Amino acid sequence: MFSVESYKGTREENYQLVIKQLSALLEGEKNRIANLSNASxxxxxxxxxxxxxxxYLMEEGELVLGPFQGLPACVRIPLGKGVCGTAAKQMKTVRVEDVHQFPGHIACDASSQSEIVIPLVKDGSLLGVLDIDSPEKKRFDELDQKYLEAFSEVLVSFL
Structure with missing residues (x-):
């Protein structure tokens, strides 16, 4: 059975541990919603x-809200709109230090100040995006991006 170990190492060691935990958590499960729910x-x-x-998951040409943890959120996001839509359209990670400076930012939660969005791509096709918001500016750095992208790659292998 899966158990959460405490994160007492360096940031890199902690990210490596959470990626191992993700693999253990998803091993043997084929249901996409279950896996996305546990990953979030x-x-x-x-x-x-x-x-x-x-x-947010790709559905008929737009992003549709999927499993998440947090306050209720925007349900549909067109490609190219906001941080999520931009990351999805470009199929590359978008890291925003101050969402209020991002042209066309979609404010689902007024307390969000920074954001990182990682596209979920499998065999060249966009499945959706991982979206993480923070109530503080400049929350996400290069290390977060590196390991959240690695986390997403492992996740996609189970989808």
Whole structure:
């Protein structure tokens, strides 16, 4: 059975541990919603200084709200709109230090100040995005991006 070990190492060691925990948590499960739900819950308990962790999934040419942890959120996001839509359209990670400076930012939660969005790509196709918001500016750095992208790659292998 899966258990959450405490995160007492360096940031890198802690990220490596949470990625191992993700693999253990998803091993043998094929249901996409179950896996996304557990991945958002795992990241939510792992990350500090965040107020929303979840997924938007590609459906008929737009992003639709998927499993998440946090306050109720925007349900549909067109490609190219906001941080999520931009990351999805470009199929690359978008890290925003101050969402109020991002042109066309969609404010689902007024307390969000910074954001990182990682596209979930499998075999060249966009499945959706991992979206993480923080109530503090400049919350996410290069190390977060590196390991959240690695986390997303492992996750995609189970989808």
């Amino acid at each position: 819950a795992l990241l939510n308990q792992f990350l500090d200084r965040t107020n929303w962790v979840g997924f």
